[in-house]
Amino acid sequence: MSHEKKTHQEENLQAIEGALTKSEQFIERYQKLLIYGFSAVVVIIGLFFGYKKLIAEPRAEKALAQMAAAQNYFEQGNYKMALEGSATDAGFAKIVDEYGSTTAGNIANFYAGICELNLGQYQKALDYLNDYTTDHLVFGPLAEGAKGDAYVELKQLDKAADAYMKAAKLSDNNFTAPQFLFKAAAVYEEQGKWKDALSNYENVKDNYPQSAEATDVDKYITRAKLNTNE
Secondary structure: OOHHHHHHHHHHHHHHHHHHHHHHHHHHHOHHHHHHHHHHHHHHHHHHHHHHHHHHHHHHHHHHHHHHHHHHHHHOOOHHHHHHEOOOOEOHHHHHHHHOOOHHHHHHHHHHHHHHHHOOOHHHHHHHHHHOOOOOOOHHHHHHHHHHHHHHHOOOHHHHHHHHHHHHHHOOOOOHHHHHHHHHHHHHHHHOOHHHHHHHHHHHHHHOOOOOHHHHHHHHHHHHHHHHOO
16 A cells, blocks of 8 residues: 555544544534433433324314214305304314314315305305315315305405316316316406417317307307407
8 A cells, every 4th residue: 555545544543533533522512402302302212102192183083073963064055054064064164174184174265165165155164275285186276266166256256266276277187277278268368368269279279179168159269269360
């Protein structure tokens, strides 16, 4: 081994030893603080899992149990009872208030929003739907589409079109995507944005030819083209 290489290795070892010495000094100086800090982390982790097991999980189960009656009213089209509940059963609004931090409480936001939408309370519908979070392939697009419906009723057409377009992008299938594209196109027509409407109709024709909307999409394309050329 050359003298130069040996010297370089010795310097590296000295540097490592120096670093270790500094670490040992740090640990020795702050040993109590490090122990207390580590203990605090252990306690926090313990509290988290304790909360999850003893409080969160039972709350979630209770919320799910209470949702059954509200969902039954919802399926019957009794949106007022589904939302407000009865003397014996909790409605979606109460479930959101009491169990909003649980999965069931989050889902209740979606149902409560749809109930408010059907009851003509459009801003309340948006409040619930905006609090609903999901990456579900069905409920996500439906929630965005419902927001679009609420915005239309509130005459907030730009937001309505944005919501419908987002819903269409989230649901790339022959059933819901064309519906949302058509709804957005209707809003564009209302705003006189015929090029945007035309783009949506052509999107349906080109990408969703098997959909129900594609059956007579040509007449919408023709109308949009005529208005675009004016």
